[in-house]
Amino acid sequence: MSGSRRLLIIGGIALAVWGMSYGLWYAVFAEHQALDNIGGSLAGSFAAAADRNPGLMESSLQQYREAKYVYDRQVDVHGHWIGLAMLLIVLGVGFDRVGFSERFKTLLALGLLVGAVVFPLGVLLQTISHGPLPRAIAIAGSGFVIAGLLGCAVGVVARRSSGASTA
Amino acid sequence: MSRSQTFIDDSFAQEGELAGLWAMGARRLLLLGGIGLILTGMFFGDIFAVYTLHQNAARVGAHLEAAANAALSGSRAVALANFKDVGSFLENRGTKVDTHVHMIDFGYLALLLAILQPWVGLAESSKRKIAWTFLVGAWLLPVGVYLIHYVGLARSPLKAIGWASIAADFGGLLVLLATLVYLIGLAMHSRGGGASRSDELLGDRSLEGRMLFAGGLALILLGFSHGSYYAAADLYRHEAQDYTLLAQMSAGAAAGARVVVNDALAGYGQLQGAKAVNIAAHAHSIEFGLLAIMMAFFQPYVSLRAAWKRGWAAVLLIGSLMLPVCVLLEMKFGLVAGGLADFGGLLVIFALLAMWIGILRYTGDLDAAVGMRSALGVRQ
Numbered sequence: 001m002s003g004s005r006r007l008l009i010i011g012g013i014a015l016a017v018w019g020m021s022y023g024l025w026y027a028v029f030a031e032h033q034a035l036d037n038i039g040g041s042l043a044g045s046f047a048a049a050a051d052r053n054p055g056l057m058e059s060s061l062q063q064y065r066e067a068k069y070v071y072d073r074q075v076d077v078h079g080h081w082i083g084l085a086m087l088l089i090v091l092g093v094g095f096d097r098v099g100f101s102e103r104f105k106t107l108l109a110l111g112l113l114v115g116a117v118v119f120p121l122g123v124l125l126q127t128i129s130h131g132p133l134p135r136a137i138a139i140a141g142s143g144f145v146i147a148g149l150l151g152c153a154v155g156v157v158a159r160r161s162s163g164a165s166t167a
Numbered sequence: 168m169s170r171s172q173t174f175i176d177d178s179f180a181q182e183g184e185l186a187g188l189w190a191m192g193a194r195r196l197l198l199l200g201g202i203g204l205i206l207t208g209m210f211f212g213d214i215f216a217v218y219t220l221h222q223n224a225a226r227v228g229a230h231l232e233a234a235a236n237a238a239l240s241g242s243r244a245v246a247l248a249n250f251k252d253v254g255s256f257l258e259n260r261g262t263k264v265d266t267h268v269h270m271i272d273f274g275y276l277a278l279l280l281a282i283l284q285p286w287v288g289l290a291e292s293s294k295r296k297i298a299w300t301f302l303v304g305a306w307l308l309p310v311g312v313y314l315i316h317y318v319g320l321a322r323s324p325l326k327a328i329g330w331a332s333i334a335a336d337f338g339g340l341l342v343l344l345a346t347l348v349y350l351i352g353l354a355m356h357s358r359g360g361g362a363s364r365s366d367e368l369l370g371d372r373s374l375e376g377r378m379l380f381a382g383g384l385a386l387i388l389l390g391f392s393h394g395s396y397y398a399a400a401d402l403y404r405h406e407a408q409d410y411t412l413l414a415q416m417s418a419g420a421a422a423g424a425r426v427v428v429n430d431a432l433a434g435y436g437q438l439q440g441a442k443a444v445n446i447a448a449h450a451h452s453i454e455f456g457l458l459a460i461m462m463a464f465f466q467p468y469v470s471l472r473a474a475w476k477r478g479w480a481a482v483l484l485i486g487s488l489m490l491p492v493c494v495l496l497e498m499k500f501g502l503v504a505g506g507l508a509d510f511g512g513l514l515v516i517f518a519l520l521a522m523w524i525g526i527l528r529y530t531g532d533l534d535a536a537v538g539m540r541s542a543l544g545v546r547q
Contacts (some may be wrong), residue, residue, distance in 0.1 A: 017350060046250060048421075084274075090457055
């Protein structure tokens with residue numbers, strides 16, 4: 001197995017295991033509480049509206065907003081880590097179809113792996129900080145993944161056309 | 168039987184052994200079990216979309232409206248009762264979506280692990296046991312998640328988690344452990360400088376294989392581009408709108424302004440629809456792309472005529488493109504686009520079913536050849 005392939009396949013399975021562990025931890029220790037918080041705060045805001053209590057209504061809605069923001073991102077992180085892990089494994093298996101030098105393929109594989117780890121990490125960091133840094137990390141991560149995918153697509157086409165011209 | 172026929176069967180059986188597809192072998196278990204999981208998950212998703220999803224969304228909307236109206240008329244108890252119902256409908260919807268997603272994703276993972284079997288440095292009997300563990304977990308989790316809504320907290324030893332959740336989490340743990348052991352096996356093979364194995368799956372360059380590989384890559388790129396565009400252009404705007412509309416709804420109710428409440432309710436329904444179609448289009452495009460690439464690798468095992476194999480590959484790709492595109496158009500064209508999206512999903516299911524039958528035919532021929540070989544061996 002070539003180095004680039006090994007990087008994608010072993011990195012991909014490690015990321016899948018990590019994503020599943022995160023999902024399992026989240027389902028057991030955090031998800032039910034988060035859902036209760038979201039439902040309770042939203043119901044609380046409407047009950048406060050019925051009581052004509054604008055202060056409590058506002059604070060309940062703020063609580064709902066924050067809880068929903070965090071929940072959406074935590075579920076996204078779980079899904080994206082595992083989804084990207086599967087993509088890495090699939091690309092690793094078919095990496096011999098990419099017609100570049102092994103050195104460039106290793107760079108491509110490294111970029112894909114870094115992007116697959118960093119993009120969901122940036123999303124997860126948004127639950128801690130609402131500042132621009134986590135967003136920048138997520139955007140950079142997704143940029144790595146898209147650039148890596150484009151590189152693979154170009155590599156597949158390049159190999160095919162060079163194969164065709166040789167023939 | 169002629170001597171030449173016996174020779175063909177013999178070499179066919181040996182070829183199957185080389186490919187790791189012997190009866191109840193790890194690769195065969197993961198391959199057939201994985202496609203079975205994907206097919207069941209897709210059937211479930213289509214049935215859920217047609218018979219439950221829209222009706223459930225309408226019920227959620229109706230109860231949210233009733234809660235807002237109760238707040239408008241100052242009835243706290245009615246508002247809370249309606250929210251309890253909304254919570255129950257959302258839980259019902261959420262567990263059905265999770266069942267669909269996990270079943271399909273575990274199917275994908277099973278196919279990936281099937282491809283990687285030659286590189287896992289463990290004994291075949293161990294690999295087979297791990298494959299069974301994986302498949303048991305992969306079925307247990309979605310079935311457990313599906314039952315959460317119906318079992319609830321009945322006789323549960325825990326305060327917040329019911330037996331169905333416990334079963335689902337245990338299933339997840341089994342899948343996790345099985346994947347971890349395969350990862351260790353891969354590392355062992357890699358560290359031990361494992362002999363490079365030729366695998367016909369990876370060497371195949373048939374037209375249908377290339378169609379699926381290139382089409383799959385294009386679908387993944389399309390899905391990623393759409394997801395990035397959605398995250399950059401709409402995600403934060405949608406999140407802000409979600410809060411603003413709910414604030415309008417409750418403030419309007421507190422002020423007794425029915426028109427404001429009704430406007431906010433209508434806007435909230437539209438917003439939920441817009442979010443759902445964008446996320447579904449993004450996720451389905453990437454997942455179908457992954458499926459197409461994985462099925463590209465398995466084409467040598469699909470025992471159908473070349474023309475049929477190409478035809479089913481084309482059907483899979485057409486359905487894979489049609490579903491996300493039509494889902495996106497649902498906001499503009501309503502049920503017509505929704506129906507076409509469901510049809511696209513059915514095309515994918517039929518194509519996958521056809522490939523699965525082709526693989527079953529291949530393994531059936533393999534078993535027959537092995538049986539013939541051992542029978543001849545006994546006679547000699």
